[in-house]
Amino acid sequence: MRIRFYDGDRESLRHLFREADHSDEAIDGYMPKGEVLVADDGAEMVGQLLLIPTGEAGVEEVKSLAVLEPRRGTGVGRALVEHAAERARGRGASRLLVSTAAADTDNLRFYQRTGFRMLRVDRDVFGPDQGYDGIVIDGIPLRDQVWLDREL
Numbered sequence: 001m002r003i004r005f006y007d008g009d010r011e012s013l014r015h016l017f018r019e020a021d022h023s024d025e026a027i028d029g030y031m032p033k034g035e036v037l038v039a040d041d042g043a044e045m046v047g048q049l050l051l052i053p054t055g056e057a058g059v060e061e062v063k064s065l066a067v068l069e070p071r072r073g074t075g076v077g078r079a080l081v082e083h084a085a086e087r088a089r090g091r092g093a094s095r096l097l098v099s100t101a102a103a104d105t106d107n108l109r110f111y112q113r114t115g116f117r118m119l120r121v122d123r124d125v126f127g128p129d130q131g132y133d134g135i136v137i138d139g140i141p142l143r144d145q146v147w148l149d150r151e152l
């Protein structure tokens with residue numbers, strides 16, 4: 001498995017973007033931005049990470065990250081985050097941002113295990129108007145968004 005910069009057609013990675021976001025509308029908005037890293041095992045792409053600029057100097061955002069289910073828990077997500085951190089650092093960035101659903105306690109563990117710390121919570125970001133309707137994760141309604149950051 002190798003992490004590499006991806007310059008192919010991003011539509012062909014939509015199934016991976018969908019693993020991280022239930023809203024195609026939201027995906028359409030950010031998928032063309034920034035740069036994509038993929039985890040490539042030779043036969044297929046088993047993970048992707050989308051890294052975008054934030055508008056704030058020295059700060060980049062991990063906007064989307066997913067690993068195919070059978071390959072989860074084997075270090076692919078961590079490898080993608082470390083490569084993203086290296087690329088951002090190489091451009092002179094000093095901080096990485098990421099957001100996830102407060103309902104997704106698994107993701108909150110993953111990001112804290114990969115060096116991120118809690119920054120703030122934005123309430124009611126995920127609702128029917130944003131393309132997220134009636135979604136429940138581990139018994140918790142999808143509603144609020146948690147921001148985390150990592151110094152580079």
Ligand SMILES: CC(C)(COP(=O)(O)OP(=O)(O)OC[C@H]1O[C@@H](n2cnc3c(N)ncnc32)[C@H](O)[C@@H]1OP(=O)(O)O)[C@@H](O)C(=O)NCCC(=O)NCCS
Binds near residue numbers: 078079099100106111
């Ligand atoms: C989140 C995700 C990218 C993690 O990728 P991964 O390859 O499974 O993670 P890794 O194997 O690199 O794990 C790194 C650390 O996070 C922990 N972790 C990973 N998935 C976890 C989970 N579901 N619950 C708790 N901890 C988890 C691992 O245990 C490991 O910690 P350790 O060092 O204590 O062993 C992957 O689960 C995924 O694609 N999920 C669906 C899409 C998604 O939710 N994306 C994020 C949207 S914000």
